Amino acid sequence: MTSKQQTALAAGALTIGAAFIARSLRAARTIDFRGRTVLITGGSRGLGLLLARELGRQGARVTIAARNRAELERARDDLVSRGVEVEIATCDVRRREEIEQLVHQIVTRASSLDVLINNAGVIQVGPFDHMDVPDFEEAMAVHFWAPLHAMRAAIPTMRRQGGGRIVNISSIGGKIGVPHLAPYCASKFALAGLSESLRAELARDGVYVTTVCPGMMRTGSPFNAWFKGRHRAEFAWFAISGSTPLLSIAGERAASQIVEACREGAAELVITWPARLAVVANALLPEATALAMRAANELLPRAIDESGDEAHSGWQSQSRWAPSPLTRLSDRAAAANNEVPK
Numbered sequence: 001m002t003s004k005q006q007t008a009l010a011a012g013a014l015t016i017g018a019a020f021i022a023r024s025l026r027a028a029r030t031i032d033f034r035g036r037t038v039l040i041t042g043g044s045r046g047l048g049l050l051l052a053r054e055l056g057r058q059g060a061r062v063t064i065a066a067r068n069r070a071e072l073e074r075a076r077d078d079l080v081s082r083g084v085e086v087e088i089a090t091c092d093v094r095r096r097e098e099i100e101q102l103v104h105q106i107v108t109r110a111s112s113l114d115v116l117i118n119n120a121g122v123i124q125v126g127p128f129d130h131m132d133v134p135d136f137e138e139a140m141a142v143h144f145w146a147p148l149h150a151m152r153a154a155i156p157t158m159r160r161q162g163g164g165r166i167v168n169i170s171s172i173g174g175k176i177g178v179p180h181l182a183p184y185c186a187s188k189f190a191l192a193g194l195s196e197s198l199r200a201e202l203a204r205d206g207v208y209v210t211t212v213c214p215g216m217m218r219t220g221s222p223f224n225a226w227f228k229g230r231h232r233a234e235f236a237w238f239a240i241s242g243s244t245p246l247l248s249i250a251g252e253r254a255a256s257q258i259v260e261a262c263r264e265g266a267a268e269l270v271i272t273w274p275a276r277l278a279v280v281a282n283a284l285l286p287e288a289t290a291l292a293m294r295a296a297n298e299l300l301p302r303a304i305d306e307s308g309d310e311a312h313s314g315w316q317s318q319s320r321w322a323p324s325p326l327t328r329l330s331d332r333a334a335a336a337n338n339e340v341p342k
Contacts, residue, residue, distance in 0.1 A: 029208060029265035031165070034059030037110040039103070041093050041150065042120030044071040045338035046219040047169070049078070050255035051117060056084025058259070060115070063106055065091040075338050093120045093146035094138070103153035115262060116154045117167040118147035118191075123221065124183050124311065125238050126228030129303040135183045135311075143170075143187035148194060155207060163206030167262050168195040172215045172275040176282050176289065179297035180234065199267060208265030212258050215275030216242045219251035220334025222322075223314035230301040230308065235317035237300065243330035247274055251333055315341070 038055050042048040043064025052062045056079055064079075064086065066072050072088040079086040087109075091102045107113050122142045124135050147168055158164030173181055174188030192211055199209035222239040242248050249272045261269040270276045282289040323331050334340050 030263055031114075031265075032059075033115075033259075033263065036060045036114040037106065037112045038062045038115040038117065039065065039106055039113060039150075039154075040117045040119055041065050041091070041099075041146065043117075044068060044075040044088075045224070046221045047214075047217065047251060047255060048117075048119040049075050049337050050219065050251045051119065051258060052079055052084065052086065053082060054252075054255045054259045055115070056082065056086060061085045061087075061110065063087040063089055063102075065089040065093070065102055066120070067092050071338060078338065093150070094141040096145070096149045099146060099149045100153045103150065103157075107157050112161055113154050113157050113164065114161075115165040115167070116150060117169070117262075118150055119167075119169045120146060121169065121221075122184075123181075123225035124228065125180055125225055125234050126231070126308070127180060127301070127303040128182050130228040130308045131182055132309065136186060139183035139187035140190065143184075144190040144194065147191055151198065155202065158207045159205045163208075165262050165265065166195075166198075166202075166207065166209045167212060167258065168192075168209065169212050169214070169258075170195065172213050172270070172272075172278060175213055175270075175279050177293070179293060180300050196268075210258075210261050210266050211268045212261065213268065213270045213275065213279075214249075214254055215270075215272030215278075216244075216248035217251050217254045217271070218243060218248050218329050218333045219254075220330055220337045220339035222327075222330055223334050223339050225314050226311040227314065227317050228308055228311050229303055231312040231317045232319040233301040235312075235314050236319055236321035239314065239322040239327045239330055243327045245329070248272065248329075250329075251337060 033055055038060045040048050040052055040062065043052050044066035048064065052064050056062050062084060064072065064075055069090050072090065076086055076088045089102050091098045093099050103113065120142055122138060124139065151166060168191055170192040171188040173185040174192040177185050195209055195211040202209055222242055227234040254271050257269060257271055270279055
């Protein structure tokens with residue numbers, strides 16, 4: 001046997017051994033959600049509501065938190081109709097004292113907190129020229145500071161009870177910078193870095209942190225995003241791309257994958273094959289990825305005058321392109337996942 005063959009054989013053996021060890025560790029970490037206490041921020045609609053449905057289906061006791069009381073009550077009715085044991089909590093996660101109080105109330109009521117899912121989000125779409133400092137501050141408040149405060153409040157309890165799960169919903173925009181999503185990407189990068197760092201520190205306490213980086217999902221969220229610049233055109237491309245089957249994934253499938261990753265205490269989950277492909281391409285061919293993003297930016301709407309500084313919701317940005325047959329899947333998801341205002 002040549003030295004090259006010996007090296008290849010050794011590398012193969014190491015790879016198989018590492019895979020076997022990883023599988024064994026996953027099996028040892030796997031938990032059952034029956035009777036577990038779960039907190040989901042941003043749980044009144046979209047992905048948060050889908051996660052509450054899936055965890056509740058598996059027997060978890062779920063608390064969903066959001067700012068809008070009416071949305072929370074509709075979400076509670078939806079979950080109760082599905083047999084989910086659920087509590088609702090009005091909470092502005094941008095306010096540190098509110099998230100800390102919420103965690104304290106759950107621990108006092110349930111005597112535990114087994115799973116924390118930091119899902120609350122805000123999406124601002126448009127050219128950088130129309131984004132101001134408050135846009136970045138809000139994105140950081142929701143995507144970075146809120147999860148940090150929630151984790152700081154929850155971790156002592158998880159340590160005392162001998163373990164727990166934390167799931168941080170970042171994004172493919174937390175791994176690759178996407179044009180017209182600067183505040184969103186900056187804050188999601190920050191969350192991904194925090195999540196990975198804390199995972200290394202908390203694992204010895206039996207607290208496993210999972211970083212979730214979804215690509216485009218059909219949850220209905222474009223209607224509640226905010227758009228600047230040529231807001232109708234921005235909404236159209238955002239809604240159409242998020243509704244395209246080969247580029248996006250059904251919200252229910254995404255939620256199922258996230259819950260499974262949480263069960264196993266997985267380190268990271270990247271959802272959708274285009275997102276996984278983009279991550280690999282960015283790691284191996286960063287210049288090519290940068291050129292692709294530059295080309296994509298050329299297809300997006302250009303900045304306009306100061307009137308483009310005003311933000312409009314998706315509901316305020318409809319056009320003949322969106323809603324349309326091209327966005328039918330997202331439209332259905334919006335109706336199914338409490339994204340439609342009553």
